[in-house]
Amino acid sequence: MCALKFQLLKEDAHSKARLGRIETSHGVIETPIFMPVGTRGAVKTLTNNQLFDVKAQIILGNTYHLMLRPGMEIMEKAGGLHQFMNWPKPILTDSGGFQVFSLSSLNKVTDKGVFFQSHIDGSRYFLGPEESMSIQKIIGADIVMAFDECSSYPAEKDQILKAMNRTCKWGKVCRNYELKPYQSLFGITQGGMFDDLRIQSTKDLVAMDFDGYAIGGLSVGEPAEMMNAMIDVSEPYLPKQKPRYLMGVGTPRNIIEAVMRGIDMFDCVLPTRNARNGTAFTWSGKISIKAGKYADDFTPLDANLNCYTSQFSKAYLRHLLNVDEVTGLTLVTMQSLAFYLDFMDKIREAIQKDTLGEFYQRICEIYPT
Amino acid sequence: MCALKFQLLKEDAHSKARLGRIETSHGVIETPIFMPVGTRGAVKTLTNNQLFDVKAQIILGNTYHLMLRPGMEIMEKAGGLHQFMNWPKPILTDSGGFQVFSLSSLNKVTDKGVFFQSHIDGSRYFLGPEESMSIQKIIGADIVMAFDECSSYPAEKDQILKAMNRTCKWGKVCRNYELKPYQSLFGITQGGMFDDLRIQSTKDLVAMDFDGYAIGGLSVGEPAEMMNAMIDVSEPYLPKQKPRYLMGVGTPRNIIEAVMRGIDMFDCVLPTRNARNGTAFTWSGKISIKAGKYADDFTPLDANLNCYTSQFSKAYLRHLLNVDEVTGLTLVTMQSLAFYLDFMDKIREAIQKDTLGEFYQRICEIYPT
Numbered sequence: 001m002c003a004l005k006f007q008l009l010k011e012d013a014h015s016k017a018r019l020g021r022i023e024t025s026h027g028v029i030e031t032p033i034f035m036p037v038g039t040r041g042a043v044k045t046l047t048n049n050q051l052f053d054v055k056a057q058i059i060l061g062n063t064y065h066l067m068l069r070p071g072m073e074i075m076e077k078a079g080g081l082h083q084f085m086n087w088p089k090p091i092l093t094d095s096g097g098f099q100v101f102s103l104s105s106l107n108k109v110t111d112k113g114v115f116f117q118s119h120i121d122g123s124r125y126f127l128g129p130e131e132s133m134s135i136q137k138i139i140g141a142d143i144v145m146a147f148d149e150c151s152s153y154p155a156e157k158d159q160i161l162k163a164m165n166r167t168c169k170w171g172k173v174c175r176n177y178e179l180k181p182y183q184s185l186f187g188i189t190q191g192g193m194f195d196d197l198r199i200q201s202t203k204d205l206v207a208m209d210f211d212g213y214a215i216g217g218l219s220v221g222e223p224a225e226m227m228n229a230m231i232d233v234s235e236p237y238l239p240k241q242k243p244r245y246l247m248g249v250g251t252p253r254n255i256i257e258a259v260m261r262g263i264d265m266f267d268c269v270l271p272t273r274n275a276r277n278g279t280a281f282t283w284s285g286k287i288s289i290k291a292g293k294y295a296d297d298f299t300p301l302d303a304n305l306n307c308y309t310s311q312f313s314k315a316y317l318r319h320l321l322n323v324d325e326v327t328g329l330t331l332v333t334m335q336s337l338a339f340y341l342d343f344m345d346k347i348r349e350a351i352q353k354d355t356l357g358e359f360y361q362r363i364c365e366i367y368p369t
Numbered sequence: 370m371c372a373l374k375f376q377l378l379k380e381d382a383h384s385k386a387r388l389g390r391i392e393t394s395h396g397v398i399e400t401p402i403f404m405p406v407g408t409r410g411a412v413k414t415l416t417n418n419q420l421f422d423v424k425a426q427i428i429l430g431n432t433y434h435l436m437l438r439p440g441m442e443i444m445e446k447a448g449g450l451h452q453f454m455n456w457p458k459p460i461l462t463d464s465g466g467f468q469v470f471s472l473s474s475l476n477k478v479t480d481k482g483v484f485f486q487s488h489i490d491g492s493r494y495f496l497g498p499e500e501s502m503s504i505q506k507i508i509g510a511d512i513v514m515a516f517d518e519c520s521s522y523p524a525e526k527d528q529i530l531k532a533m534n535r536t537c538k539w540g541k542v543c544r545n546y547e548l549k550p551y552q553s554l555f556g557i558t559q560g561g562m563f564d565d566l567r568i569q570s571t572k573d574l575v576a577m578d579f580d581g582y583a584i585g586g587l588s589v590g591e592p593a594e595m596m597n598a599m600i601d602v603s604e605p606y607l608p609k610q611k612p613r614y615l616m617g618v619g620t621p622r623n624i625i626e627a628v629m630r631g632i633d634m635f636d637c638v639l640p641t642r643n644a645r646n647g648t649a650f651t652w653s654g655k656i657s658i659k660a661g662k663y664a665d666d667f668t669p670l671d672a673n674l675n676c677y678t679s680q681f682s683k684a685y686l687r688h689l690l691n692v693d694e695v696t697g698l699t700l701v702t703m704q705s706l707a708f709y710l711d712f713m714d715k716i717r718e719a720i721q722k723d724t725l726g727e728f729y730q731r732i733c734e735i736y737p738t
Contacts, residue, residue: 042689042696047419049677070664070688077665078684086680295439296446308418311455315447319439320411326695327411 003211004142004184006243012351016235016262019351022243024142025182026082026090029057031243031264032347034255034340035092037272040065041085043337044272045330048087053308054338055345058090058142060267063135064099067125068118072138080140092267093141094247095132095174095188097148098216109149111166129173137179145214146174146205148188153220160192167216168204175208184211186245192217193226195233202237212243215263219248224257224369231261238262252281252343253367256360259347271336276329278321281339285366287314289332294318307338373511373553373580375612381720385604385631388720391612393459393511394551395451398426400612400633401716403624403709404461406641409434410454412706413641414699417456422677423707424714427459427511429636432504433468436494437487441507449509461636462510463616464501464543464557466517467585478518480535498542506548514583515543515574517557522589529561536585537573544577553580555614561586562595564602571606582607583614584632593623593738600630607631621650621712622736625729628716635713640705645698647690650708654735656683658701663687676707 002025010019020031036043036051038059043051051059061081066072070084078084081091097114100106104116104125113128132147147170149163167190174185187205191197205213215234218227231246238244245265246258255266271281278290282302287294289301294314301314309317309331320328343363350359371394379388389400405412405420407428412420420428430450435441439453447453450460466483469475473485473494482497501516516539518532536559543554556574560566574582584603587596600615607613614634615627624635640650647659651671656663658670663683670683678686678700689697712732719728 040688040692040694041685042694045695045699047677047696047699050416065692069692070684074665074684074688078667078682084682084685084688086685296443298447308416313447313453315439315443316410316453316455319409319443319453323409323434323438325409325411326414326698327416329695330414330416330699 015260024090035267063096090142092143095145095147129170133177164190186212188214188216190217214245235262275333275336281336309335384629395459404636432465459511461512464514464516498539502546533559555581557583557585559586581612588617604631644702644705650705678704
């Protein structure tokens, strides 16, 4: 068991898109990749078999949620998250920072970390870079994220600078923490929507030589153009031989535009959350299944997608959602994840075949935003 | 496509238990059998693949629920429930009577049928024997149930008599209704907890020569001994060459006791509903998974059951239920249905091997009630 190996297989001639391969002790990840979000030890409404079925290569676990429940005592006894949920493939865990700042009641943020209260029962916790590493070591993810302070949008430059410097300081602590031999550590860059801060943060983190880099603090409410601009500003400072991860992104359009800017990895609750609200991602665009026009539409949600859900009609799925049958949530979630993973597969194929530009045009038609 | 064929393969030497085989146009059912309840076109929390996985041979659909939603216009356009839910194996539908009497706001019961209001939106419906047959013809179940009036428990004898006579009258209307060629029709006996009425009702129905017979109006709150007594009273009047179905039963103990009294088919929401409340049926008895003692119990729910859920620990399942992850409901539902179907398999094996008496003793220890 050793840390990840990243191979850069091909660079696109017409964009900064990259075809790659990440080897971990729990299996191979082909990049660009989308990672379904398994917040609390399960991708919502799905079993592992269904995740295999939609061709998930790696899933994400949330440090914040798992530290609250089941808690690290049980996680440690289980032998880590792979064993706990019996998931044999790679896992990435976030640092907990994003949820601490967005979900919990913050009591105090210091240079050491964050004092907060659980959003569930108000119980008190402290999370700093060492605590985050210690928890992620117990969870045992293949890819561990450094503890960062994610600023909100919009925010004043001096606030962003402060958070960025803290992120840098915390990054060093994380980098010096001894994880399990098979675990890899990614640094997270910050810097808000300021070019100079983005560049500085990227340089700071890259100097610490992480196994990969995430661009953090994006997809927090800013326009897509601004997000893309921040990727463009950061990318030249990221080493080519390390994987790059854009956290919390996004729509198919967001993803392909980031791929063309040199990003390799993505995660987002969008496909799974939208599915549970009755909206599916398909090769014909987003479909709101509960719409009355589908009541007697016996065609599949997506005739162009080879997935388990394609055997069921829109009329059937609409009925299940209308009568609140959980089975409907499961089937639409499977469809949306199968679409996202097929979409990433098509991106990889397009990079391989030098047709990413045409593929991008097609996606812009299907997903205008 | 033709109606069902029932083969009586073996009669137990020491009890009235029977080993049988029902051939339908959608496949074979080995009896004694348990039928998972797929109320509104799905067994709650499961996909068809998961039903295959737990070895379901036949599922039940509820006429009352399906007539309200999606409604028969959509069901007819879909080509029936098999097509609508893409379920290739046999389906049995109840008559709608039980739910009309238990769930809806009854406006008026006449000799023609029941005027009622939907429990969902108060809209008005009429359901009589012809309507029930017409709906079940559209749903297209392999096994259709005659429309009956199910009395509550306790009830006065004159009320039971009235309901029994209506059931008889309605049975004749159903018997004369032309279903699809592949559909079979079961009569339902009533008679409350009165020996003479049970006998009379059974004789009345058997005289009409149905494809099978259900004992209705039991498992409505009476003690198990009384239910068993009513089966004992009815059984001698049921033809040996037709399948017998005890509706809405029950616990493993109830089921094996009814099998030993000559019953072939069962359905009940108990395993699926209990699973969603966190209680699993296992070969070690019922397990309330949310109990604190399972927080760090990394053994499977049931080491003696070969099912998908057996790969997950009690600690993991407990965690999923505690954090309200739907995946937990799915996994526990799979476990409980897999147990019920394995239990029926073991009953069939015991009848085959003449060891049903011993097996019954074992079940009494595991399931005292």
